[in-house]
Amino acid sequence: SPHPTTLIPYAERIKFHTNPTAIKILEIMDRKKTNLAVSVDVTSAKEALEVVRRVGASVCMVKTHCDIFEDFTPAFTEELLRLSKELDFVIFEDRKFADIGNTVSLQYSSGIHKISTWSDLTNAHSVPGPGIIAGLSKVGLPLGRGLLLLGEMSSAGSLAVGGYTEQTFKMAQDAGREFVIGFIAQNRIDKPEKIGEGEDYLIMSPGVGLSAKGDSLGQQYRTPRECVVESGADVIIVGRGIYGVEGGEEAVKSEAERYREAGWKAYEERLGR
Ligand code: BMP
Numbered sequence: 341s342p343h344p345t346t347l348i349p350y351a352e353r354i355k356f357h358t359n360p361t362a363i364k365i366l367e368i369m370d371r372k373k374t375n376l377a378v379s380v381d382v383t384s385a386k387e388a389l390e391v392v393r394r395v396g397a398s399v400c401m402v403k404t405h406c407d408i409f410e411d412f413t414p415a416f417t418e419e420l421l422r423l424s425k426e427l428d429f430v431i432f433e434d435r436k437f438a439d440i441g442n443t444v445s446l447q448y449s450s451g452i453h454k455i456s457t458w459s460d461l462t463n464a465h466s467v468p469g470p471g472i473i474a475g476l477s478k479v480g481l482p483l484g485r486g487l488l489l490l491g492e493m494s495s496a497g498s499l500a501v502g503g504y505t506e507q508t509f510k511m512a513q514d515a516g517r518e519f520v521i522g523f524i525a526q527n528r529i530d531k532p533e534k535i536g537e538g539e540d541y542l543i544m545s546p547g548v549g550l551s552a553k554g555d556s557l558g559q560q561y562r563t564p565r566e567c568v569v570e571s572g573a574d575v576i577i578v579g580r581g582i583y584g585v586e587g588g589e590e591a592v593k594s595e596a597e598r599y600r601e602a603g604w605k606a607y608e609e610r611l612g613r
Contacts, residue, residue, distance in 0.1 A: 342572065342610065343528040343530075343532055343572045344532055345528070345530070345540060345541070345572070346528070346572040346610050347610070347611065347612075348540075349370070349611060350366045350369045350370045350375075350574070350607075351366065351367075351370040353366055353540050354366045354367060355538075356538045356539070356540035357517070357521065357540060358517070358518060359484075359486050359517065359518060359519065359521050360484035360486075361430065361460045361461050361484060361485055361486030361521065362486055362517075362521040362522070362542060364430055364460065365400060365401065365430050365461075365486075365521075365542065365575075366542075368400045368401075368428055368429060368430060369400045369574075369575075371428070372397075372398075372399075372400060372428060373600075373604050374398060374399055374400050374600045374603065374604060375400060375568065375574060375575050375576060375603045375604060375607055376398060376399045376400065376401075376575075376576055376578065376596070376599050376600045376603045377399060377400060377401035377402070377403050377432065377544065377575050377576065377577045377578070378391070378392075378395050378398075378399045378401075378402055378403065378577075378578055378579070378582050378583070378596060379403040379404075379405075379434070379546070379577055379578065379579035379583075380392060380402060380403070380404060380579075380583055381405055381408060381579050381580070381583070382408070382583060383408055383409060383410050384409065384410060384411060385409040385410075385411045385412055385413070385416040386411060388404070388409065388416075389416070389419055389420065389423070390589070391582075391583045391592060392420065392423050392427075393423065393427075394589055394592045394593040394596065395582060395583075395592060395593060395596035396423055396426075396427030396428075396429055397427055398593075398596040398597050398599075398600040399429050399596065399600070400429055400430065400575065401429055401430045401431070401432050401461070401575065402420070402424070402429050402430075402431055402432065403432040403433075403434050403577060403579075404420075404431070404432070404433050404434065404459075405433075405434050405435075406433055406435075406453050406455065407453070412452065412453065414454075417454075417457070417458040420458065421458055424460075430460045430461060431458060431459050431460050431461070432459065432460065432461040432462070432463075433453075433455045433458075433459035433461075433462050434462075434463060435447070435448075435455055435459075435462050435463065435464075436463055436464065436465060436490065437462070437463070437464040437465070437472060437476060438464065438465040438467055438468065438472070439468060439472070440468055440471055440472070440475070441468075441471035441472055441473075441474050441475025441476075441478075442475060443475070444464065444468075444472055444475045444476055445475040445476065445478050445479050448462070448475075448476055448479045448480065449479045456479045456480055456483055456485060457483075459485070460484075460485060460486065461485065461486045461487070461488065461521075462476070462480070462485070462486075462487060462488075463487065463488040463489065463490060463524055464476060464487060464488075464489055464490070465489075465490050466489050466490070466491075466504075466507070466508040466511050469511070470511055470514065470515060473487065473489075473511070473512075473515045473519065473520060474515075476519070477515075477518075477519040480519060481518060481519045485519075486519065486520075486521040487519050487520050487521065488520070488521065488522050488523055488524050488542070488544060489508050489511065489512050489520060489523055489524070490508070490523070490524045490525075491505045491508045491509060491523040491524065491525040491529040492505055492523075492524070492525040492526045492527065492529065493524070493526075494526060494545070494546050494547025494559060494560055494561075495547075495558040495559055495560065496554075496558040496560055497558065505525070505529050506529075508523070508529070509523070509529050509530060509531075509534065512541070513534070513535075513539075517539070517540075517541075521541070521542055522541040522542030522543055522544065522574070523541060523542075523543055523544070524544055524545075524546065525543050525544075525545065525573075526545055526547070526562075526567075526571060526573075527543075527571045527572070528543055528571065528572040528573075529543070530543070542574050542575065543572065543573050543574050543575070544573065544574065544575040544576075544577055545562075545567045545571065545573035545575070545576055545577060546577040546579070547559060547560050547561055547562060547577075548561060548562060548563070548564060548567055548576045548577060548578045548581065548599075549561030549562075549563070549578070549580075549581045550563060550564070550581060550598070550599065550602065551581070552580075552581070555580075561581075563602070564576050564599065564602040564603045564605075564606050565602065565605075565606045565609070567606070568603060568606035568607055568609075568610060569606045569609050569610045572610070576599070576603045578599050581595070581599065582595050582596050582599060
C-alpha cells in the first residue's frame with residue numbers, strides 16, 4: 341500500500357512544517373505545478389546562470405555544486421539569488437558535508453563560497469554522527485535554512501543501505517524537524533510505522549533520466565514515474581538529462597518542461613487524480 345504521506349497534496353503538507361525553507365519548497369511546488377529540481381553541474385558559473393534562465397520557470401529548485409565552477413565569485417550568487425526571486429525557485433547547494441560539527445559550521449559559513457549566505461537548502465552525510473547536524477544548525481537555523489540528510493544514494497554499490505539508512509532516519513528524527521526537513525534517498529525511508537501523525541519529510545531523488553539508464557561511473561537512472569509513483573519521492577533531481585541535451589538553448593528549455601510534465605503527471609497519478 342502507498343506511503344500515507346504520498347497521498348497528501350504538497351499544499352496540504354505545508355501545515356506540518358515550521359522550517360521556512362520546507363514551507364517555501366512546498367508552496368512553490370504547488371504554485372508552479374512542479375516537483376522538478378534541476379542540477380546545473382557545468383564548470384562555468386556564467387553558463388550555469390544561462391541554464392538557470394532557461395529552466396527556472398519549470399523548476400521548484402536549482403541545485404548547485406559551487407566548487408565545480410572555475411569562475412565562482414560573489415557576483416554569481418547575487419545573480420542566482422536575483423533569479424531565484426524573479427523565477428520563483430529555491431537554491432540547493434549540494435555540498436554533502438561530512439565532517440565534525442565544528443568543521444562543517446566553518447565550511448558552511450566561511451571560505452570563498454559562504455554557502456549559508458545564499459543557499460536555502462544544503463545536505464550532509466550522517467557518517468560523523470549527530471554533531472554534524474548541530475554544527476550546521478548553529479549557522480543555518482537562524483537564517484531560516486534547511487538541511488537534508490543523505491539516507492541513500494543513486495550510485496551503484498552505495499554503502500548507504502539497510503541499517504545505515506535506518507540509523508540516518510533516526511538521527512534526523514532525533515534532531516527534530518526545525519532544521520532537518522528531509523532526505524536525499526531513492527525510497528521513502530521515513531517508514532510509516534516509524535513516524536507519528538503529521539511527521540512530514542521531503543524525499544528528494546537524484547538519478548533521474550527519461551532516456552539513459554546510467555553513466556560509465558556508477559550513476560543509475562530511473563524515470564520520474566518510477567521515482568514519484570513507485571518509490572514515493574517528492575522531488576525529482578535531474579542534471580545531464582536536462583542541461584546536457586543536444587540542440588542548444590531552446591532544447592534545454594523544452595527538455596526541462598518535458599521533465600516537469602512527467603514529474604507532475606506522476607504526482608497526480610499517485611494522488612489518484
Ligand atoms: P545527473 O542527473 O547528471 O546524473 O546528476 C545528478 C546530480 O545529483 C549530481 O549533481 C550528483 O552529485 C547528485 N546526486 C546523485 O546523483 N546521486 C545521489 O545519490 C546524490 C546526489 O546528490
